[in-house]
Amino acid sequence: MTFEQINPPQRLLMGPGPINADPRVLRAMSAALVGQYDPAMTGYMNQTMELYREVFRTRNRQTFLVDGTSRAGIEAALVSLVEPGDTVLVPIFGRFGHLLKEIAERCGARVAVRETEWGQVFTPAAIERAIIETRPKLLALVQGDTSTTMNQPLEEIGALCARHGVLFYTDATASLGGNAFEMDAWGVDAATAGLQKCLAGPSGSAPISLSPRAVEVINGRRHVEAGIADGTAGVGTRIASNYFDLAMVMDYWGEQRLNHHTEATSMLYGARECARLLVAEGLDNAVARHRLHGDAMLAGLLGMGLETFGDTAHKMNNVVAVRIPEGIDGDAARTALLMDYGIEIGTSFGPLRGKVWRIGTMGYNARKDAVMLTLAALEQMLRTAGARVVAGGGIGAAREVYADAAAVPAGAAS
Amino acid sequence: MTFEQINPPQRLLMGPGPINADPRVLRAMSAALVGQYDPAMTGYMNQTMELYREVFRTRNRQTFLVDGTSRAGIEAALVSLVEPGDTVLVPIFGRFGHLLKEIAERCGARVAVRETEWGQVFTPAAIERAIIETRPKLLALVQGDTSTTMNQPLEEIGALCARHGVLFYTDATASLGGNAFEMDAWGVDAATAGLQKCLAGPSGSAPISLSPRAVEVINGRRHVEAGIADGTAGVGTRIASNYFDLAMVMDYWGEQRLNHHTEATSMLYGARECARLLVAEGLDNAVARHRLHGDAMLAGLLGMGLETFGDTAHKMNNVVAVRIPEGIDGDAARTALLMDYGIEIGTSFGPLRGKVWRIGTMGYNARKDAVMLTLAALEQMLRTAGARVVAGGGIGAAREVYADAAAVPAGAAS
Numbered sequence: 067m068t069f070e071q072i073n074p075p076q077r078l079l080m081g082p083g084p085i086n087a088d089p090r091v092l093r094a095m096s097a098a099l100v101g102q103y104d105p106a107m108t109g110y111m112n113q114t115m116e117l118y119r120e121v122f123r124t125r126n127r128q129t130f131l132v133d134g135t136s137r138a139g140i141e142a143a144l145v146s147l148v149e150p151g152d153t154v155l156v157p158i159f160g161r162f163g164h165l166l167k168e169i170a171e172r173c174g175a176r177v178a179v180r181e182t183e184w185g186q187v188f189t190p191a192a193i194e195r196a197i198i199e200t201r202p203k204l205l206a207l208v209q210g211d212t213s214t215t216m217n218q219p220l221e222e223i224g225a226l227c228a229r230h231g232v233l234f235y236t237d238a239t240a241s242l243g244g245n246a247f248e249m250d251a252w253g254v255d256a257a258t259a260g261l262q263k264c265l266a267g268p269s270g271s272a273p274i275s276l277s278p279r280a281v282e283v284i285n286g287r288r289h290v291e292a293g294i295a296d297g298t299a300g301v302g303t304r305i306a307s308n309y310f311d312l313a314m315v316m317d318y319w320g321e322q323r324l325n326h327h328t329e330a331t332s333m334l335y336g337a338r339e340c341a342r343l344l345v346a347e348g349l350d351n352a353v354a355r356h357r358l359h360g361d362a363m364l365a366g367l368l369g370m371g372l373e374t375f376g377d378t379a380h381k382m383n384n385v386v387a388v389r390i391p392e393g394i395d396g397d398a399a400r401t402a403l404l405m406d407y408g409i410e411i412g413t414s415f416g417p418l419r420g421k422v423w424r425i426g427t428m429g430y431n432a433r434k435d436a437v438m439l440t441l442a443a444l445e446q447m448l449r450t451a452g453a454r455v456v457a458g459g460g461i462g463a464a465r466e467v468y469a470d471a472a473a474v475p476a477g478a479a480s
Numbered sequence: 481m482t483f484e485q486i487n488p489p490q491r492l493l494m495g496p497g498p499i500n501a502d503p504r505v506l507r508a509m510s511a512a513l514v515g516q517y518d519p520a521m522t523g524y525m526n527q528t529m530e531l532y533r534e535v536f537r538t539r540n541r542q543t544f545l546v547d548g549t550s551r552a553g554i555e556a557a558l559v560s561l562v563e564p565g566d567t568v569l570v571p572i573f574g575r576f577g578h579l580l581k582e583i584a585e586r587c588g589a590r591v592a593v594r595e596t597e598w599g600q601v602f603t604p605a606a607i608e609r610a611i612i613e614t615r616p617k618l619l620a621l622v623q624g625d626t627s628t629t630m631n632q633p634l635e636e637i638g639a640l641c642a643r644h645g646v647l648f649y650t651d652a653t654a655s656l657g658g659n660a661f662e663m664d665a666w667g668v669d670a671a672t673a674g675l676q677k678c679l680a681g682p683s684g685s686a687p688i689s690l691s692p693r694a695v696e697v698i699n700g701r702r703h704v705e706a707g708i709a710d711g712t713a714g715v716g717t718r719i720a721s722n723y724f725d726l727a728m729v730m731d732y733w734g735e736q737r738l739n740h741h742t743e744a745t746s747m748l749y750g751a752r753e754c755a756r757l758l759v760a761e762g763l764d765n766a767v768a769r770h771r772l773h774g775d776a777m778l779a780g781l782l783g784m785g786l787e788t789f790g791d792t793a794h795k796m797n798n799v800v801a802v803r804i805p806e807g808i809d810g811d812a813a814r815t816a817l818l819m820d821y822g823i824e825i826g827t828s829f830g831p832l833r834g835k836v837w838r839i840g841t842m843g844y845n846a847r848k849d850a851v852m853l854t855l856a857a858l859e860q861m862l863r864t865a866g867a868r869v870v871a872g873g874g875i876g877a878a879r880e881v882y883a884d885a886a887a888v889p890a891g892a893a894s
Contacts, residue, residue: 137722332684404518
């Protein structure tokens with residue numbers, strides 16, 4: 067058996083993620099390796115922590131990477147914070163809420179859920195009511211759920227949680243970097259993300275940040291058997307995972323540099339570059355850029371005569387769900403777009419399966435040319451497939467959004 | 481805060497791993513991303529499975545990657561195979577045996593250990609005695625433990641386990657690719673590895689292979705709540721992790737392509753290239769190459785007048801432990817080697833702390849020039865530090881090993 071060296075086809079990835087990585091991120095990942103405790107390596111680790119503090123908008127000392135995909139970050143947060151028997155409240159407005167529920171269950175939690183219709187978000191009042199009814203130790207809430215494209219407002223939730231003595235975890239995988247996120251100002255205790263959405267990198271590293279309150283909970287679960295015999299050991303039950311034991315991971319990233327896993331150096335190089343580019347652009351500028359190109363895509367789809375799904379007032383900047391026109395086979399159309407034009411858009415899950423496509427404009431692909439190309443190809447593909455579309459209507463509407471945005475500062479518009 | 485783009489110093493990593501990645505692996509990792517279910521991506525996933533079957537020497541269909549470091553692979557295997565209350569037998573001959581014990585404990589297992597002195601390995605008779613005494617469900621045994629450099633012989637262990645109805649897991653992280661490993665011929669039920677040792681890649685992806693018997697155990701733990709309601713569901717207790725639930729990961733890599741994590745595409749490209757290069761070289765040739773350069777390093781250290789540690793008859797090909805000469809501060813000497821010569825060698829843990837250095841010759845660095853440079857620099861560094869060394873003795877002895885190996889086929893001596 068012999069295989070050729072890797073040579074993937076060029077694709078424009080305009081689905082809900084993963085998206086094309088910024089070439090600068092891939093170049094950073096090809097840098098030479100250094101040893102785990104090389105001063106260069108520990109220096110890069112410290113820089114990565116600093117950079118992600120800025121990305122999460124936090125002063126949390128405990129801001130670092132979990133080595134794995136975004137899902138690894140979620141599980142690390144939950145298994146380290148949640149003890150068997152704890153009550154966890156999960157308001158579900160899409161597929162990733164179900165994932166939080168499932169992971170919390172596997173941690174042995176008693177999980178209370180509240181569900182809202184796909185395409186909607188929760189009001190703070192509804193969440194407070196649920197907190198009062200269920201008295202959870204932890205609220206686990208997705209910020210942006212790509213399955214429905216909704217962006218749950220979080221501004222008031224932290225204060226709510228603080229008032230009721232509830233820890234507040236949020237999964238910001240799909241939203242971070244492309245939508246406002248203010249860890250400290252919003253009172254979030256634990257947040258996790260991934261690189262493959264608005265951060266413009268490949269999947270495989272999960273940035274995480276923990277508030278002092280979250281750290282205290284985790285420190286209370288250190289056990290003497292884990293080799294750490296300090297005063298805080300053994301109050302809570304032992305964390306059921308070694309790999310995701312955030313107490314140990316903190317000691318590895320901290321000044322003690324206690325050996326845990328062997329850091330995934332190339333992924334760390336990539337994660338550092340993702341954050342470095344975002345911080346250099348400015349987080350506000352990056353969010354504005356995602357808003358601009360998301361608005362252009364939305365306007366373009368509507369201008370083409372298509373209908374969107376859900377409460378678009380609460381849509382994430384970086385993804386939109388569009389109804390598959392009547393008479394069109396959604397999967398065949400996606401395949402045609404991929405095979406004829408090299409453009410990938412997303413399918414859907416659960417109640418939306420077969421009903422909508424999801425189109426992303428995020429990270430490296432939150433760019434005008436990516437939006438215009440996608441609209442142009444989509445119009446042609448739909449016409450070929452026999453759907454009625456407004457000729458030139460998509461491009462025209464997107465161009466108007468870009469023209470109106472001429473007042474936006476240059477740095478934010480590209 | 482502004483940081484420069486990544487620019488690590490050039491190091492020759494001659495410790496127990498991580499080591500310098502093969503430049504071809506880093507180049508493969510910089511290839512453009514494609515979508516998760518792109519035919520190109522699923523094609524690469526299938527090729528990766530095929531390639532690792534050859535690396536593990538197995539026909540196991542279930543041979544794939546866990547997204548995380550080698551430790552993630554260990555935990556995925558143990559949490560998926562071991563149920564709370566199961567007895568797990570861990571023969572410990574170094575630091576990584578203690579890790580297996582700790583992870584098995586966190587899975588809720590009753591862990592029985594047998595320990596041997598650091599620098600020794602177990603006889604099959606000792607392991608069989610322990611099996612008879614403890615009646616485990618699973619034997620968890622490290623193959624190569626870098627902490628002691630020992631390579632536990634596994635040839636007879638699988639048959640032993642089969643005779644007693646015991647599942648056999650082995651952690652081959654440090655040994656695979658540089659030392660003989662025969663998954664099927666030796667009757668191993670589950671094996672995991674990493675890229676950062678003899679596979680010549682960066683840490684961050686964990687190849688794993690599961691025998692049909694192991695798969696059966698895992699399938700018995702599928703639960704209806706996990707969304708899989710087939711006939712095998714719910715016999716065992718639910719796997720306590722979502723991320724490491726190998727039943728779900730198998731469904732993601734299998735023909736069903738059920739969505740689980742978002743594959744770490746760049747790491748997969750790298751893992752595929754690691755295996756592709758190894759398979760092209762031939763596994764037997766790769767093992768011979770590691771043996772040759774390991775022998776040269778060992779001869780060189782002895783020729784310099786240094787003493788090695790442990791039972792070198794059972795040493796891994798790819799790492800050697802050498803006693804720190806009297807009067808030399810081990811850490812200061814390592815720092816001098818790094819700062820003056822750009823060469824990293826390894827420190828030690830536990831009972832060997834401060835007593836030995838560990839010097840690796842593995843993966844991309846299992847090369848003559850890497851061995852010769854390391855010996856030359858080590859001699860000069862030791863002389864500078866005031867240690868007595870045989871001038872030119874290391875290089876002379878290594879050159880003899882290479883001369884004797886002139887008969888080795890060209891492809892194997894690289």
